Amino acid sequence: TQLLEQSPQFLSIQEGENLTVYCNSSSVFSSLQWYRQEPGEGPVLLVTVVTGGEVKKLKRLTFQFGDARKDSSLHITAAQPGDTGLYLCAGASLQTGANNLFFGTGTRLTVIP
Amino acid sequence: EPEVTQTPSHQVTQMGQEVILRCVPISNHLYFYWYRQILGQKVEFLVSFYNNEISEKSEIFDDQFSVERPDGSNFTLKIRSTKLEDSAMYFCASRPDRTNTEAFFGQGTRLTVV
Numbered sequence: 001t002q003l004l005e006q007s008p009q010f011l012s013i014q015e016g017e018n019l020t021v022y023c024n025s026s027s028v029f030s031s032l033q034w035y036r037q038e039p040g041e042g043p044v045l046l047v048t049v050v051t052g053g054e055v056k057k058l059k060r061l062t063f064q065f066g067d068a069r070k071d072s073s074l075h076i077t078a079a080q081p082g083d084t085g086l087y088l089c090a091g092a093s094l095q096t097g098a099n100n101l102f103f104g105t106g107t108r109l110t111v112i113p
Numbered sequence: 114e115p116e117v118t119q120t121p122s123h124q125v126t127q128m129g130q131e132v133i134l135r136c137v138p139i140s141n142h143l144y145f146y147w148y149r150q151i152l153g154q155k156v157e158f159l160v161s162f163y164n165n166e167i168s169e170k171s172e173i174f175d176d177q178f179s180v181e182r183p184d185g186s187n188f189t190l191k192i193r194s195t196k197l198e199d200s201a202m203y204f205c206a207s208r209p210d211r212t213n214t215e216a217f218f219g220q221g222t223r224l225t226v227v
Contacts, residue, residue: 031214042117042204042218043156088156092214100146100169101206101216103156 003027004091004104012110013079021074021107023089030092032065032072033101037086079111115139119205119219126195126226134190134222136205144208145188146216147180149173149201156204162188195226 004025013019023032031050035043047056049065049072056063060083062075072089089104118137126132138145147159160170162180179191188207192199202223206216 033215035218040202040221040223042206042221045215045217048215090156090216100158100161101214102158103148105155 004089004102006087006089006104006107008107009105010108010110012112015080015111015113016078019076019079019109021076021087021109022071023073023104024071025091026070027091027093028069030069032069032092033090034063034072034074035088035090037088037106043088043090076109079109081111081113084109084111115217117205117207117217117219119203119222121222122220123223124225126224128197128226129194132192132195132224134192134203134205134224136188136190136219137186138188138205138207139209139217140186142207142209142217144168144210144216145182146206146208147190148204148206148218150204150221151201159190192224195224197226200224200226 004023007022011019031048033048034046036046037043047058047063049056049063052067052069054065060077064073076083087107087109090101092101117139120135124132145162148156149159150156158171160174160180161168177193182188202221204221205219208216
């Protein structure tokens with residue numbers, strides 16, 4: 001089982017601040033996805049990164065895939081209360097032929113107005 | 114926009130009873146999954162299904178669990194004899210094909226075993 005560690009586990013910040021969430025593994029992934037999950041709902045896909053070193057931007061969110069495809073980061077600029085939620089990274093493994101996703105431990109973000 | 118739908122949204126069952134959780138994946142998707150999330154814990158992979166058979170399963174997916182796609186649209190997860198520790202949110206997901214790793218999740222079924 002590929003282990004994806006996310007840090008920090010919990011993050012509470014003031015509206016307007018910037019933050020970065022990290023997702024690290026010792027395994028290489030064919031792709032990595034970031035999801036956001038609200039309480040009582042399923043994960044919602046935010047972005048997929050495929051190429052080592054790839055950077056994708058989604059409004060105030062910037063996602064980066066590590067050069068070695070073992071890690072990723074999510075940076076949020078000028079956080080807003082609507083960004084509050086559980087952020088999950090998930091890697092598609094090369095070893096399993098990319099047949100399933102392994103989820104990270106999650107980062108619970110709270111943005112205080 | 115196409116979406117994965119799951120029913121029921123909440124299921125309460127007595128320990129030892131059988132439950133069937135239902136999912137309708139996005140049509141023309143080829144890969145189907147079940148995941149579970151115990152309250153406050155991480156999302157855990159249970160099983161993947163492709164070409165009408167299980168392609169991978171985790172150690173959680175023991176012989177009390179089974180999946181099937183009986184009619185080409187529904188994808189079901191059956192737990193034969195539920196235990197208290199089976200209480201969790203169960204999520205179904207589907208993917209278009211082998212090359213596209215983006216998985217789309219349903220809203221989940223909250224299973225409570227009493």
